[in-house]
Amino acid sequence: MTITLNLNGKPTDLDVKTNYTLQEALQFKLGLTGAKHMCNKGVCGSCTVIKDGRAVLSCQILAVECDGSTVETVEGIAAQPKWKPLLDAYCKWDAMQCGYCTPGFVVSAKALLDSNPHPTEDECKEALAGNICICGTYPRHAQAILDAALVMND
Amino acid sequence: MLRSFEHKNAKSVNEAAGVLELGNAALIAGGTDLLGTLKDNILPDYPGTIVNIKTIPGLEYIKEENGTLKIGALTKLADIAASPTVQRKYTALAQAAKAVATPHLRDMGTIGGNIAQLPRCWYFRKSDNRFPCLRKGGTECFAATGENRYHSILGGWKTETSQCTAACPAGTDIPKYLSQIRAGDMDGAAETIMKVNPMPMLTSRVCAHFCQQECNRCQKDEGVQSGATERVVGDYILANADKFYKAPAKETGKTIAIIGAGPAGMSAAFYLRKAGNKVVIYDTKPEAGGMLRYAIPAYRLPKDLVAKFASLLEKMGIEFKLGAKIGDEIKPSDLEKNYDAVLYATGAWKRPVLGFSGEDLAIFGLDFLVEVKNWMDGKVGQEVVVMGGGNVAMDVAVTAKRLGAKKVKLTCLETRDKMPASGEEVARAIEEGIEIDPGWGLSQVVSENGKIVGLEVKRCLSTVDASGRFNPQYDENDKKVLTGENILLATGQGIDLSYLDEKYQIQLNRGRIVTDEDSNETSRPGVFGAGDVVNGPATVIGSVASGHKSANGISRYLGVDYFSYANASNKEYVFFDTEGTKNPIGLKLKELDAAARAVDKEDSMTPELSEGVTEAKRCLNCACYAVNPSDTAPALIALDAKIVTNHRTLAAEELFDVNEPSNTVLGKDEIITEIQIPQPPAGSKSAFTKLALRKSIDFPVVNVAVLVGVEKPRIALNAIAPKPYRSLKAEAVLAGKTIDEATATAAGEAAVADIQPLAATKYKAQIAKTLLKRTLLGTTE
Structure with a gap:
């Protein structure tokens, strides 16, 4: 069946099967690989997208249930100059190692800054509590977000 | 990837319930539990339809009305955790909602889904239904003796009869x-x-x-x-x-005649007498016990035990009329006149007619058992052939051997693995030197000059036909003679109903008395049947059960109380x-x-x-030993919440159950629609704490929710038992007391007073105790 998303600011029609998750629809139908097909059971956060303003796990949502939703992926965030400071801060603080989980972290961070432009370190940690990094880069993420917030609020 | 299914967006609760009612459907709200379950193929059945209830308008809200907090079932946990009203007045729930999984999952998962989630036991959750445990239609709990460190400390819960x-x-x-x-x-x-x-x-x-x-x-x-x-x-x-065999304290004044003093008759007599009825048992034999007394060999069942049991029934006030001439001096029509109810439990004692040459020369095995002593006189040292593969045949064979038969050969239609006798009975026969030669059918008795010399048998190819009906097929070209001077037939028993005279109309079917399935009442009101005369030759315990059923039926018929132990x-x-x-x-x-x-x-x-x-102590007491993993469940119980569904309103405590596979009492088409929480009185406080191995994305090892500063404090713990556990003992400790180090410690001790941990769960008791103490002390800060 066909669903319509407001995807990264653009109305997008997608022909999906009922058993597709949102992550699968984005990857298979649009070639968007930012939301990763990783644990696929709602544990690791690598598939995080922002749906209707909330950072959620695209692997645990049926695509057919997203008809009419607004969805943002890391590709859309990366394409906006407004969010360049966040990506720059991630690079500056080297808040990644292998990089596979990073898109999920960045999307969670963006959702946090959307609702809370001046987060504390604890609030940053809490917002990222659903993202897992097997390389163990955790301490750097809050630094990167706090840094980005400073630049963006400047 | 998920397997395919049909997807429906429900517009109303009724519509969703209608889809569930049809079966083979699953409900999806936040989807965080369901999709994982489906991806891993955890359950034996995969839903053909998934019905989305997020499309139902008006189920997502937090509002206060008339001193009650109302939360729509689709309200996301993140919103509950962030609600200033919930945080301030219903603190335990806000804290519990905040403790669930991760921020992402809380932004997806709903309160309704959180309380209805499935168990997290790793055997239950193993992909592709690798462990079909008793929560999934199986019979055993793999965690009971397996890996169980996250499991119950308060015992298991049966999903069905073991x-x-x-x-x-x-x-x-x-x-x-x-x-x-x-x-x-x-x-x-x-x-x-x-x-x-x-x-x-x-x-x-x-x-x-x-x-x-x-x-x-x-x-x-x-x-x-x-x-x-x-x-x-x-x-x-x-x-x-x-x-255990006391005469009843009160008499009902009703009288019941039981015909047949076997297991069925005596069983019925016991229950009827216990309830205060006057019971008279008639039997044609000189002693009570029926098959127990006369057919089962004494080496298995000593006769003094049967006599002792009958004497205990007598002490209860049951009257035995033995050596009675049923059908002759005592007529069914008279019994019906003289008693308020009559029960026929006359057994299956009759020799069946098999129809083979020389049949009259063979002896009926049951007669042999009854008359065993006399029969064997002068026959010691001879060879005996027994025909039959059941327990009676084994009794006959072993008895003959023990009485001095030189050799006992036993044959039967069935192959060795299909013989109806129980394994231990066959083993005993073999141990005693009985030669078992299965897979043969009767052909004819071989005699010389009127003297038996053996039994000719023919190869039995199969005993049942394609439809499963008894219909033995033989190979007429494959015959042999089993030599022996005595042939004993234990190939079944018939039912003798000759005592029912022709005028006495009672419905029969293939020589058995027809009775009602629930009450054992016959076609004649007030006349009942029990045991072999109704069911055909079967087991002793089957007759006991049948007699019990009749006692129940008779009690109902007479309108008297039915005796039942508490x-x-x-x-x-x-x-x-x-x-x-x-x-x-x-x-x-x-x-x-x-x-x-x-x-x-x-x-x-x-x-x-x-x-x-x-x-x-070897019994595993097969039950589910997984725990309820919900964080919000104990908070709702502590806050005395009500759960509203499309069918009813339940107290939070009543919602939880241990079913296949669900954790709730919800029916097939039942959907949680709202949570209602009465506003706790001024001055009260509620709190929730959780201990998990990881701060984020983990289920509780133990969690606890309390409501204190009220007349009757409420304390609930979860993840320590198959259902959320409300500790009445801890509540009693705190009632009317100020919370301090001493009372909080005592409450912690009381909460774990009844634990019986599994091999690896004892540590949870310490955690539960300490967590409760800390939570209580936390409310005083």
Whole structure:
């Protein structure tokens, strides 16, 4: 069946099967690989997208249930100059190692800054509590977000 | 990737319920539990339809109305956690919602889904239904003796009747009486058995013990030897008979005639007399007991035990009229006139006509058993051929051998693996030197000059036809002669109804009395049937059950109270002995040496009580030992919430259950729509704390929610039992007290007073105790 998303600011029609998750629809139908097909059971956060303003796990949502939703992926965030400071801060603080989980972290961070432009370190940690990094880069993420917030609020 | 399914967006609760009602459908809200379950193929069935309820308008809200907080079932946990109202007045719920999983999952998951989520037990969750446990239609709990460090400390919960109980024709609650034996409550164990079987001292010795074959332990070592434990209880009952066979305190004034003093008749008599009825048992034989007295050899069932049991019934006030001429002097029509109800339990004693050449030369095995002593005179040293593959045939063969037959050969239609006799009976026969030569059918008796010299048999190719009906097929070209001077037939028994005179109209079917399935009432009002005369030749325990059913039916017919021992709800926590269950070897009855065995001496000896206790400790008390993993559930219980569904309103405590596979009492088409919480009184405080191995994305090892500063404090813990656990003991400790170090510690102790941890869960008790103490002390800060 066909669903319509407001995807990264653009109305997008997608022909999906009922058993597709949102992550699968984005990857298979649009070639968007930012939301990763990783644990696929709602544990690791690598598939995080922002749906209707909330950072959620695209692997645990049926695509057919997203008809009419607004969805943002890391590709859309990366394409906006407004969010360049966040990506720059991630690079500056080297808040990644292998990089596979990073898109999920960045999307969670963006959702946090959307609702809370001046987060504390604890609030940053809490917002990222659903993202897992097997390389163990955790301490750097809050630094990167706090840094980005400073630049963006400047 | 998910397997395909049909997807429906419901517009209303009714519409969603309608889809669920059709079956093969699953409901999706946040989807965080469901999609994982489906991706891993955890359950035996995969839904054909998924019905989305997020499209139902008006189920997502948090509002206060008339002193009650109302939360729509689709409200996301993140919104509940962030609600200033919830945080301020219903603190425990806000804290619990905040403790669930991760921020992402809280932004997806709903309160309705959180309380209805499935167990997290790793055996339950193993992909592709690798462990079909009893939450998934199986019969065992793999965690009970497996990896169980996240499991219960308060026992298990049965989803349905255990296998062993289901296999017992009388429905004896075997796990229950074994747990009573373990607890040293022999009187309780006796009552549990006698609830369905008044003669365990007899049945334990002769029963086929279907229960033992169904024991889950059989899959790994030896099944629990419930025959042996029943015998320990049976002999305990005999030794303390005054306690268990009391005359009733009150008489009903009703009179009942029972025809037949066998297991069915005596069983019915016991229950009817217990309830205060006057019971008279008639039997044509000079002694009571029926098949128990006359057909089952004394080496299996000593006759003094049967006589003792009958005398106990007499002491209860049951009258025996033995040597009665039923159908002759005592006519059915007179019985009906003279008694308020009549029960026919006359058994199956008749020799069947098989129709083969020389049949009249052969002896009916049952007659042989009844007349065994006289019959054997002068026949010692001869060869005997027994035809039949059931337990009676084994009795006949062994008895003949013990009486001095030179050689006993036994043959039957069935192949060795299909013989109807129980394994232990066949083993006994083989041990005693009976030659078993299965797979042959009767052809003719071979005689010379009127003297039997053998039995000609023909190869039996199959005993049943394609439709499963008994229809033996033979190879007429494959014959042989089994030599022997005596031929004993144990190929079944017929039912003799000649005592019912022609004018006495009662509905029969293929020579059996037809009775109502629930009451055992015959086509004549007030006339009942029980045992073999109704069901055809079957087991002793089957007759006991049938007699019990008749007693129930007669009570209803007469409008008198039906006697029943106090029936404790079987919905209760059950336990097993974590050490005792490690014992792989079942209790064997001590038996006389083969050389010392005789026809009139019991082969086996009753085990010591201590041996019975050891065996009882081997019972796994098959139940689910997984815990309820919800964080919000204990908060809702502590806050005395109500759960509203499309069908009813439940107290939060009543919502939770242990089903296949659900954690709630919700029906097939039942949907949670709203949570209602009464506003706690001013000055009260509620709080929730959780201990998990990881701060994020983890289920609780233990969590606890409290409501204090009220007249009646409420305390609920979760993840320590199959259902959220409300600790009434801890609440009692705190009632009317100020919370301080001492009272908080005492409450913690009280909360774990009733624990019975599994092998690896004891540590949780310490956590539960400390967590509760800290939570309570936290409310004073």
